[in-house]
Amino acid sequence: MSDLPEQTFSIIQKLEGYSGKSEGPAISDASLYLEDATLPMPEPAAGQVLIKLRMASVNPSDLHFIKGEYGQPCVKGAPAGFEGCGDAVAAGAGAEGLVGKRVAFVAAGSGAWSEYCVTQAAMCIPLHPAVKDEDGAAQIVNPLTAIAMVDIAEKNGDCFVISAAASQLGKLMIGLARDKGLKTICLVRRMDSADALRALGATEVLDVTADDFEAQFASASRALKPRVFLDAVTDAISEKVFVAMPNNARWVTYGKLNPELFPMTQMGQLIFQSKVIEGFWLTRWMQDNGALMADLAKEVQTRFADGRWSTDVATYLPLRDVVSGLAAATQIKDGKIMIKP
Template sequence: MKAIQLNQFTTNLDELAVIDTDIPTPGKGQVLVKMLFSAINPSDLNYIRGDYQSALNRLIWNRDNDLAMPFFQPGNQHPHPQLPYTPGGEGVGIVVANGGGLLARQLQGKRVAISAGPPMGTWQEYTVVDAKKAVAVPTAISDEQAAMLLINPLSSYGMLTDVLKVKKGRWLLQSGGASALGKMIIKMCLQFGVNTISIVRRDDQIAELREIGANEVISLQGCEDNNLYSHVQQQVHQITAGKGVDYGLDCIGGAMLEAMLPCLTLNGKMLVYGTLAKADAQVFSRDLMMPCASIHGFFAGNWLAQKTLLQKIYLLRGMKKMALAGCFETTIDSIYAIDEIHQALQSSIKSGKAGKVLIKFS
């Protein structure tokens, strides 16, 4: 079978290789999935560049530790994957074999959306995943949409309902408003009765967000980083009649986070879930002290790892309601074959793309 392999961390996306390798064999409780489509997400690029490993190495429990452990758990045998590996965090395919176990057998022959990741990612023609990370997909959902069914929907729903615990009538400010996840936030907030202010890079992105339910949109077109704070705060001040926002969601970091933090109202909450700016933010302590505000980090893997089976079931039930309301429908920019992985990756990072980039398997 064909697979995408990363041999060393790199910023040069052309260094990923298309290789021929053996079809893997599922162990007990696992399923073998013949892939149909896989999505390219920003988190995949973090695995390619080695950003996640670098971040984990900074954490206290990894001090003097050769392995980058995702969380502190003595005896944990699941460190950050070691190179070489196959990237790809999610996708859709058909279960063609299983290694035994009740759930694995129940999924045999079914079309499933899967959550995976290195070392056995979804950017290959066949992959093996734990059966508990595979979800049978209703026939009403297309293959293309099913390939994007888990990472962004789960993250966006979890951030709103479990971490921020948004309440009706409050205001939420988000960066990356025109991203796939940003649009999901807008649609879900509309369902929850939460008012949204979405920050976008260009004026031509405003109309689309208005159409899907955005209350307010702030465009940064023509705005430089050194003027970001003044521009964003002025707009938020006007929109909220001087009160500020109850919640913030930032996927960019750097100057953007610096501009958003002072927009929090009394007891406001800021949630950081991305670092697209690739720059550190200078946080002024009194921006948090004076309004008794708080800032939280969100990494989907570690957040979900702390949930019990019952909690995960409740999350999936809530997500199903949002899916039926059309909150997770995602625009597709382009689709590439596995042999076109380099073009696909370049398309995924281009400015102004219309939506998600997918990899299609024959």
């Protein structure tokens, strides 16, 4: 590693542990949670690679995590960021085959919001030349979540419900469902995205802020009989959606975009209508499906390379401007924030 710098610029976390709060992924002042730092260049141990960052994506889970409300404790002084794309420039024993390759990665040693970071070789996916850096930087968390979620839905019927359907993940799920011949009831907060979602394959697009939303959803539920609700929002509206779904419905929550606390008003449905509420965590799903990861990674890259999937970018944020600029960047609702060195 003698030809590499001795130090790396990183965005590090200021908080320690888990706050137990659930205030949502909104950020009003990133300096409350993050600060700039110059750290010693990390060295890869056996089975690890050193990655020179090209681009890192910002997911809601990143924002929950730096605020100490992700459920997994943050570590003060450790670089932030879960996911990115970069070039493997050095490796520990057993991981040398990745050196010189452009990879998508999940940070499992030092965070992705850093000029250089270390992660496990098993958490890297070599990228096809046709896959753009933007797609590579968002190659794992959302795409694999989409595949996992739609797989859950497909095993439970031919229709499912998606909240926050205009999000990047929502769009991936809609397109994948279309290709599998599945129907989707897509929930949004603004109908200006409706035509685009229908073009992707959405069967129904409903505005959760509409005065007659409950009646609209009840009608759609009776007609299409969705059995699975894939929910990134998890609020009082979600509970109303679940109540209106048929017997044996599954409410799968994988996020808390709305920080409000809400009562469960009809718990008897869990007993008498055999309904189920459950959580989804991608890391555990990947561990449980490790033997399938190579094939799934190939499917994801093929979808990005041939244009069926794409990453909508809201803005590019220089790494050295993350602390000062992240809050404003999160106000842009359509597309992902991409961090560049």
